[in-house]
Amino acid sequence: MKTIKERARETRVCREADVVVVGGGPGGIGAAVSAARNGADTVLIERYGYLGGMGTGGLVTIIPQLTDYTGKQQIVGITQEWIDRLIARNAVDYPKKEHWGSLDKELVRYYFQRSFFMTRLDRVVYAAIIDAEISKYILNEMVEEAGIKVYCHAWGTEPIMEGNHCKGVIIESKSGRQAILGKIIIDSTGDGDLLPYAGIEFEDNIPPNFRIANLALCFWVDGVDLKKAMDFRINNPKEFMELNRRAMEAGGQGGFMPSNLPNQDAVVWFHNRFPNKSQVDVEELTRVEFEGRKKMMKTWEFFKENMPGFEKSFIVLSGPQLGTRSSRRMIGEYQLTEKDLADNQPFEDTIAIFPDLDRGQESLDHPNMYIPYRCLLPKNVDNLLVACRAFSSDEHVQDYFNLIPHCIAFGEAAGTASALALQANVGVKNVDIKALQKQLAKQGVPLPDVTKKVDYKYDGPALVSSAFTPPH
Amino acid sequence: MARDVSIKTITEEARQIKVVREADVVVVGGGPGGISSAIAAARSGASTVLIERYGHLGGMATGGLVNIIPNLSDIYGKQHLFGLTQEMIDRLDARGGTSYPKKEDWGTTDKNVVEYYHDARLDWFYIRRDYNIGKERVVYTAVVDPEILKDEFNDMVLEAGVELWLHSWGTRVVMDGNSVTGVYFESKSGRQAILGKVIIDATGDGDMFVAAGADFDSELDNKRRTAWLAFNFWLANVDIRKYDEFKASHAQKYEEMMQELAKLDGYPYFFKGVLKNQENVIWYHTMQPQPESTDAMDVEQLTRIDVRARKRALITYEFMKKHVPGFEKCFIMLTAPQLGTQGGRRIIGEYTLTEKDLETDEVFEDTVAVLANNDYREISTKHPTLCIPYRCLVPKSIDGLLVAGRAFSSADTINETFNIIPHCIAYGQAAGTAAAMAVDAGIQPRKVDYGELRKNLVKQGVNLPEIEKSAAVTASAQQPPVVRNLLNPDR
Numbered sequence: 001m002k003t004i005k006e007r008a009r010e011t012r013v014c015r016e017a018d019v020v021v022v023g024g025g026p027g028g029i030g031a032a033v034s035a036a037r038n039g040a041d042t043v044l045i046e047r048y049g050y051l052g053g054m055g056t057g058g059l060v061t062i063i064p065q066l067t068d069y070t071g072k073q074q075i076v077g078i079t080q081e082w083i084d085r086l087i088a089r090n091a092v093d094y095p096k097k098e099h100w101g102s103l104d105k106e107l108v109r110y111y112f113q114r115s116f117f118m119t120r121l122d123r124v125v126y127a128a129i130i131d132a133e134i135s136k137y138i139l140n141e142m143v144e145e146a147g148i149k150v151y152c153h154a155w156g157t158e159p160i161m162e163g164n165h166c167k168g169v170i171i172e173s174k175s176g177r178q179a180i181l182g183k184i185i186i187d188s189t190g191d192g193d194l195l196p197y198a199g200i201e202f203e204d205n206i207p208p209n210f211r212i213a214n215l216a217l218c219f220w221v222d223g224v225d226l227k228k229a230m231d232f233r234i235n236n237p238k239e240f241m242e243l244n245r246r247a248m249e250a251g252g253q254g255g256f257m258p259s260n261l262p263n264q265d266a267v268v269w270f271h272n273r274f275p276n277k278s279q280v281d282v283e284e285l286t287r288v289e290f291e292g293r294k295k296m297m298k299t300w301e302f303f304k305e306n307m308p309g310f311e312k313s314f315i316v317l318s319g320p321q322l323g324t325r326s327s328r329r330m331i332g333e334y335q336l337t338e339k340d341l342a343d344n345q346p347f348e349d350t351i352a353i354f355p356d357l358d359r360g361q362e363s364l365d366h367p368n369m370y371i372p373y374r375c376l377l378p379k380n381v382d383n384l385l386v387a388c389r390a391f392s393s394d395e396h397v398q399d400y401f402n403l404i405p406h407c408i409a410f411g412e413a414a415g416t417a418s419a420l421a422l423q424a425n426v427g428v429k430n431v432d433i434k435a436l437q438k439q440l441a442k443q444g445v446p447l448p449d450v451t452k453k454v455d456y457k458y459d460g461p462a463l464v465s466s467a468f469t470p471p472h
Numbered sequence: 473m474a475r476d477v478s479i480k481t482i483t484e485e486a487r488q489i490k491v492v493r494e495a496d497v498v499v500v501g502g503g504p505g506g507i508s509s510a511i512a513a514a515r516s517g518a519s520t521v522l523i524e525r526y527g528h529l530g531g532m533a534t535g536g537l538v539n540i541i542p543n544l545s546d547i548y549g550k551q552h553l554f555g556l557t558q559e560m561i562d563r564l565d566a567r568g569g570t571s572y573p574k575k576e577d578w579g580t581t582d583k584n585v586v587e588y589y590h591d592a593r594l595d596w597f598y599i600r601r602d603y604n605i606g607k608e609r610v611v612y613t614a615v616v617d618p619e620i621l622k623d624e625f626n627d628m629v630l631e632a633g634v635e636l637w638l639h640s641w642g643t644r645v646v647m648d649g650n651s652v653t654g655v656y657f658e659s660k661s662g663r664q665a666i667l668g669k670v671i672i673d674a675t676g677d678g679d680m681f682v683a684a685g686a687d688f689d690s691e692l693d694n695k696r697r698t699a700w701l702a703f704n705f706w707l708a709n710v711d712i713r714k715y716d717e718f719k720a721s722h723a724q725k726y727e728e729m730m731q732e733l734a735k736l737d738g739y740p741y742f743f744k745g746v747l748k749n750q751e752n753v754i755w756y757h758t759m760q761p762q763p764e765s766t767d768a769m770d771v772e773q774l775t776r777i778d779v780r781a782r783k784r785a786l787i788t789y790e791f792m793k794k795h796v797p798g799f800e801k802c803f804i805m806l807t808a809p810q811l812g813t814q815g816g817r818r819i820i821g822e823y824t825l826t827e828k829d830l831e832t833d834e835v836f837e838d839t840v841a842v843l844a845n846n847d848y849r850e851i852s853t854k855h856p857t858l859c860i861p862y863r864c865l866v867p868k869s870i871d872g873l874l875v876a877g878r879a880f881s882s883a884d885t886i887n888e889t890f891n892i893i894p895h896c897i898a899y900g901q902a903a904g905t906a907a908a909m910a911v912d913a914g915i916q917p918r919k920v921d922y923g924e925l926r927k928n929l930v931k932q933g934v935n936l937p938e939i940e941k942s943a944a945v946t947a948s949a950q951q952p953p954v955v956r957n958l959l960n961p962d963r
Contacts, residue, residue: 001490002490002491003488003489003490003491004488004489004491004646004654004665004667005486005487005489006486006488006489006663006665007486008483008484008485008486009483009484010481010482010483010484011481011482011483012479012480013480013481013482014772016480048809049778049809049811050778050782050807050809057809089790131803131804132806133705133804133805133806133807134786136782136807137782137783137785137786140779140782140783141783144779150775150779151771151772151775152771152775152778152779153771153774153775153778153811154771154775155641155658157658157662157663158663160482167482168482170484171771172641172643172658173771173774174677174679174768174769174770174771174774175769175770175771175772176643176682176683177643177644178771179481179482181482193660196662197662219619222708222805223749223750223752261803262803263709263801263802263803264709264803265709266709279660280660280661281660281661282637282638282639282640282659282660282661282664283637283661285527285638285659285660286636286638286639286640289527289528289626289638289639290626290636293528293622293623293626294623294626296619297620297623312749313749314617314747314748314749314750315617315619315620316619316708316805316806317618317619317805317806318528318619318622320526320527320528320535320809321527322527322639327660
C-alpha cells in the first residue's frame, strides 16, 4: 500500500464546549437538543447545510413504528415534538390517533393504500409522513431555541485522542481544518465515523439479503395526475403490474408511493434499494450515485411515456444524500443481539422502548424491544457516546431498529446522559441510571417498570398478513 | 454565545496517508469548471480523476439551483460560447431538459419575446438594453433542469473516461517544493490522497491554491453581487394563471402585499419557472449579504446565513400561501442543497484581467475563450465581447496547478461579471486541455504552447478569434500587445 507522509501541524481550536455532537441527523438532533436543554454548552457539527440527515436530505421522509401493535405509542419525546411542530404547520400526514392499533379491515385497507408504513400485523400503526423542507426549518428552530452552537457545512472527520479519552474532533470546512474540543463527544455520524480513529471496537458484517445491506437514491416526481394513475391501478391491476414489470425490464424500477402530504397531490415518491459492499467505501458510494441516477432517469422516462397520469410529470428532486442504511456497529458495553429479539424482560438501564412490528408472529410474541443505555457506550473510551445507527447491536437487531425515531431516541438518551454526567462531575459510564431514567421520563419518554418480572403471552387474534421486510 | 477568538491550537502528529490513485490530471470540484476540466483533460488523452464533495455533479447549476446558463450570446444575438456549454445544452435538449429562446429570437427586439422574459422576471438573464437604438434585446440564455443535468453530467464525464470520486471533499494539497503533486481528501473512507501530475483547482473558492500557499486576492467590495450568498428554493403547485389575473386586476393591492412581506423579512420577488411541464413551479433566488466578511469562507457565518435564509424562506412561503391568490396550495418543493456561492478568492495569475481590458477589445495571443460582454451597459454595446487569456488560469507563484472556475485571476469588477456557469465551463475546457498537453509534453502548465492549445480548443468546437502569427509574446509577459480589434463596435 503506497502512502504519503502528511506533516505534523498545528490545528486551530475554534471552539470549546461541554458536549460536541458530530452529525446533525436524527441521532445528532436528539443528542444536541437534549444535552443543551439539560444545561450543557453544546456544539453540533453537520456536513450539509441543513439538519435532519436521512429524514430530510435522504428523502426518507417517514417516521415509522411509533406505536406497538396494541396502538400504544412507545416513541414520544423529541420525535413527537418534531411531529407536533409539523402539525402546527400542516406539513405531516399520519393515521388518526383513535385508529392506532385498530384491527378494522376497512381502516387497515384504507391506511395501507395511503401509505405502506401505516399498517403492520393486520393493524393500523402510527407512522408519520413528514415534509422534508418544513422539517429542515423546524429542526433549525429547535436547535436554535435550545441555544446550540451549530456548524453547518462542516465535516467532523476524526476524533482527537489522548489515550482512552477523546478531547475533541477535527472538522473540515471552507474555513479550513479546525478543531473543536469538548468534555463529552457524541458520535451521531450514522456510520460511526469516529470509531476507527478512536480505537473503538466495531463490526460491519451485513448479510447481503438484509434490508440494511442496501443503499437508496430516493427521488420525487411532480406533475403527476395521481387520480388518473390510481384509477388505472385499481381498474386495471394486471396492466398496472405489467407496466411496472416492463419499467424494470427497461432498466428502471416499478412502484411508487403517493406523497399524501397536504397540497402535494401531484407528487409521488420512488424509493429503492441498491446492494453494495460497504456504505463507508467512497468508491461504492460513487458507483451507487451513478447507478441510482441512471435508474432514476430510466424509471421516469418509462413512466412518462407509458404510465397513465405521468404524461406531464417531471423529476422534482433526487435525494441530496444517498439513503444509507447501515455500516459500522460499535461493540459497546452491551451488544443487543438476536436473542434479545425474543426476550420481553426490560433492562435495568432501559432508556427507550421500540415497537417490534416487522417480524410477523415473532413481533406479536415480542411486541417491544428494550434499549439499554450501555449499547450507546464504547468499552474503551471514557467520554464518548454513540447516538445513531452505529449503536451496539448485531446485524439482526440493527436490521429492524436503526430507523429515524430510533436514532432520535438514542440521541435523546445520550444527550441527556451527557448533561447529567457533567452536572454530577462523573464520566458518562458512571451516570446515575435512575436519575437518567427519571429525567427522560420527564421529557416524555415512555419507559418500562424495570423492577417488574414480565410474563407476557400474545392472546389476540391469529395473524393473517405475512411478515415482510419493509423497504426502509 | 460569544465567539471564541482564541488562537489555541492542537498538534496533529505527522502520519502516513494512503495513496489511493495516481493520475495525470486531478480535478478538485465537480461544478461547471471541474466537469469541463475533467472532460477536456480526459478527451485529450490524460488519465483523469475528478473529486466532488457532494453526491452529484454540477455545483451551482444543479445543487445550488442556479439553473440558469446566461450570456451565451452577446446583446446582438451572436453566440460566442460554444464548446462544452453548447454540448451540454444540446444533450439536455434531446431529453427535454432545457428551455431557451428560439434561435431566430436571439438579439430580437420583438416586444412579445422581451415581455415574456420580463413577465417571468428573468430579465436579468435574458434581456439587455442596446444603447445604440434605445431598445431591449433578448440574449441567448438557457435554463436547465437540474435533475436531468445531474445525470447528463454523469454521462458526459463517464463517456470521457474520467474516474469520479463523489462524496469526497478535497481539503489540502500534497506539495513538493513549489509544486502541487496531489491532494488530500476526506470521505467516508477516511483521509486519503490522490497524486497527479497537474492538479486543477475547480473548487470555486480556490481551496487548493490557498492550501498550496499561492498568492491570491480576496478583496471584494461588499456591494458587489459576488460578495453575497444565494439561498435558492422552489415552490410548486402554484396556480400561475390565477396569480397573474390577481396581479393584473389588483396591482396596487399586490404591491402593498409585497411591501408587507418585505417588512416581515420575506422575499417579495420570484422568477416564473420556464421549464417544460413546470408551469406551476416558481423559483426564488434570494441574495444574502455576508455582514462580517465577504469571501464565503467563514463556516460560522455560512451557518448563520443558512439558518436565517431558511427562516425567511418559510416566512415567504407561509405569507404567499395565506394571502396571495394562486398560492393557496403551494408547497416548498426544495431548497437548494448547496448554498449559492458567488465569489471570493481569486488567484493571482500570470495575467490579471481588469476592467481596462473591457474597453480595449484585446485579443490575447493566448485567448482561450471569448465571452459575451453583456453587463456593462454602454460599454457592452460598443464592446460586445471579452477575450480571456490562458494566463488567467495559471498561478503566478505555484507549479503543477491550474485554476478553473470563478477563482480565475481577475479584479473583483471583472469577476463579478465573468464568473458564472458558462464562463466556468469555458475556463475548465481550457484548463483541462492545457493540463493534458502539459502532461503529454512533460512540462509545467505555464509552459504550454499557446498556439497548440488554441488549435486543440478550436478542434473541440470552442469559438476563438483568429490571431496574427507575427505577434510574439513570451509566456511571462505581464501585458501582451494588442493583436487586433476583435469586432467592429459599430456593426
